[in-house]
Amino acid sequence: MTITTITHSITKQQLSILHHLLRFRFLTRIQIQTLLNHKHPGQINKWLKNLSDKHLIYKIYDKTFPDNTKPAVYCLDKKCITFLNQQNEIDSLLIKRIYKDKKRTKRFINHSIVIANLFIKVSEQFNDNNGKLYFYTKTDLFNYDFLLKPFPDIYVASEHNKETKRYFIEVLNSDIPRFVLRNRIKNYIEYYLSNQWQLNTSYSFPEIVFYCTNDLTIKFLDKFIEKTLISEGGPQINFLIVKELPLL
Numbered sequence: 001m002t003i004t005t006i007t008h009s010i011t012k013q014q015l016s017i018l019h020h021l022l023r024f025r026f027l028t029r030i031q032i033q034t035l036l037n038h039k040h041p042g043q044i045n046k047w048l049k050n051l052s053d054k055h056l057i058y059k060i061y062d063k064t065f066p067d068n069t070k071p072a073v074y075c076l077d078k079k080c081i082t083f084l085n086q087q088n089e090i091d092s093l094l095i096k097r098i099y100k101d102k103k104r105t106k107r108f109i110n111h112s113i114v115i116a117n118l119f120i121k122v123s124e125q126f127n128d129n130n131g132k133l134y135f136y137t138k139t140d141l142f143n144y145d146f147l148l149k150p151f152p153d154i155y156v157a158s159e160h161n162k163e164t165k166r167y168f169i170e171v172l173n174s175d176i177p178r179f180v181l182r183n184r185i186k187n188y189i190e191y192y193l194s195n196q197w198q199l200n201t202s203y204s205f206p207e208i209v210f211y212c213t214n215d216l217t218i219k220f221l222d223k224f225i226e227k228t229l230i231s232e233g234g235p236q237i238n239f240l241i242v243k244e245l246p247l248l
Helices: 012-024 029-036 041-053 079-086 092-101 106-129 178-194 196-200 215-231
Strands: 002-004 009-011 057-060 073-076 132-137 154-160 163-171 207-211 239-242
Touching: 009 012, 009 041, 012 029, 012 041, 012 057, 012 073, 012 079, 012 106, 029 041, 029 106, 041 057, 073 092, 079 092, 106 132, 106 154, 106 163, 178 196, 178 215, 215 239
Parallel strands: 163 207, 207 239
Antiparallel strands: 002 009, 057 073, 132 154, 154 163
């Protein structure tokens, strides 16, 4: 199937690539191939080159060592805006973000890639266990005005045997400053106490998961969360700190 506009003609699979990049911001070729459930990397590379030549996506690749040993990363490029608008697939408020994505830091790019990897991993778990997974990135949450700002990195609802669990997930970089962590924890507690979630949904408040691989950060989080919950009078809000996401 080919989708045509005034200036561009792309396949259904290429349109799916644009959708995935809109959701996750940055993806490697391997991630894109996995998300498309496609067996042939050569075909993926052809689609990516075609989209890049049309300036619908932008390829990020450093030819200097050791970065040249890493896979290329892709994000949306400016000409995709008109194309996606014609497909009614993009919120106008997201347009300015796309213009800036080519200049994002390596830290931001790596953060986005980790989130995509988590989605792929969790999706595989659910395929193996016959559960239902609802996975929302910040892009997916964009129009939910009652949610905490800035949005969580991920919101997940997982269904097993008619039981649904809900999670806000924060993906923490190893060098994240302590003041950022303190403020984020306080923001979650204030959001819980505001009852915005409870007033706008019929669901129990999600568990808050901090995904972190740094032992010192984990130790800090554990102590600060305990101390803060006590000082706030023990609100019934659950925090979980993990190095690996459990089966959600």
